[in-house]
Amino acid sequence: MFYGVDLTSRLMLGTAQYPSPAVLLEAIEASGAEIITVSLRREGAAGAAFRNILSESRCRLLPNTAGCHTAREAVTTARMAREVFGTSWIKLEVIGHADTLQPDPFALVEAARVLCAEGFEVFPYTTEDLIVGEKLLEAGCKVLMPWGAPIGSGQGLRNPEGLRTMRAHFAGIPLVVDAGIGAPSQAAQAMEMGLDAILLNTAVAKAVDPAAMARAFGRAIQAGREAFEAGLMPRRDMACASTPVFGLAELA
Ligand SMILES: CC(=O)[C@@H](O)[C@H](O)COP(=O)(O)O
Numbered sequence: 326m327f328y329g330v331d332l333t334s335r336l337m338l339g340t341a342q343y344p345s346p347a348v349l350l351e352a353i354e355a356s357g358a359e360i361i362t363v364s365l366r367r368e369g370a371a372g373a374a375f376r377n378i379l380s381e382s383r384c385r386l387l388p389n390t391a392g393c394h395t396a397r398e399a400v401t402t403a404r405m406a407r408e409v410f411g412t413s414w415i416k417l418e419v420i421g422h423a424d425t426l427q428p429d430p431f432a433l434v435e436a437a438r439v440l441c442a443e444g445f446e447v448f449p450y451t452t453e454d455l456i457v458g459e460k461l462l463e464a465g466c467k468v469l470m471p472w473g474a475p476i477g478s479g480q481g482l483r484n485p486e487g488l489r490t491m492r493a494h495f496a497g498i499p500l501v502v503d504a505g506i507g508a509p510s511q512a513a514q515a516m517e518m519g520l521d522a523i524l525l526n527t528a529v530a531k532a533v534d535p536a537a538m539a540r541a542f543g544r545a546i547q548a549g550r551e552a553f554e555a556g557l558m559p560r561r562d563m564a565c566a567s568t569p570v571f572g573l574a575e576l577a
Contacts, residue, residue: 327360327468327499328414328446330385334359335516336546337387337501338539339526346374348535353382356539360384362416362524364391365406387448389416394429396436403440415440416448416470416503416524426476426504430457434464441465450503453487455494462498469495470503470524473515477527479507482514492519509538509545516549517557 326332338358343349353361361384379386388406393399396419403415419436421429428450434457437447447466451457458469471491474480482488483505492500502515503524512523523546532538 335522337524342530351536352539355536357543362387396432399436418450434460437464470501474505476504481511513545513549
């Protein structure tokens, strides 16, 4: 549940870099996603065809501040996005480092404070840092979106232990792994750890067959969640025979 909205799918899909608007629509439908994220810049650049896709998909829109590097820029972009898309939801990205596209935690918290005070429902793209997470919640965010790996890298979960710690620390807060997921198995891994949802874009948009990949991600995310709910066996350092040893034939 995000800001009081109940959803069936735990996959959120990005809408950039697809070969065509038609392929994007096919991918959205195949994924089962109910939330798609869209950047104000892309909406402006792509015009009518893209707008049609947004309305045809019947997904809930999560506008984002992709490409913003300062709190001021992100706040202005969010305000414009609210006007253009008619929603108070905003995926808040404030990029702090050119090579890794790592979020700037200080500017992120600053922008989140301003936007929450203005009634936005903020989905902050952050790192696994617990203190930054605390500050974002204090600012009024009700969701956290830790990165899996740098955007567009497809590296999967670079710091699974950090995400595990975050899950334990922020029990009850929806956690969405955002960025860096390259394969369905990586998304399933995050879901098995009890994270609530996945936001991804490049792995689907750049697949040879985006719709088929979107479907694979949808299924993997569902399987990962089912495994988490079923309760995974504890991991062991040593072997533990799965076949009972009593009743073995004794050979003289
Ligand atoms: C579309 C969007 O919001 C991206 O900034 C997001 O973080 C996805 O990252 P990947 O492209 O690595 O999946």
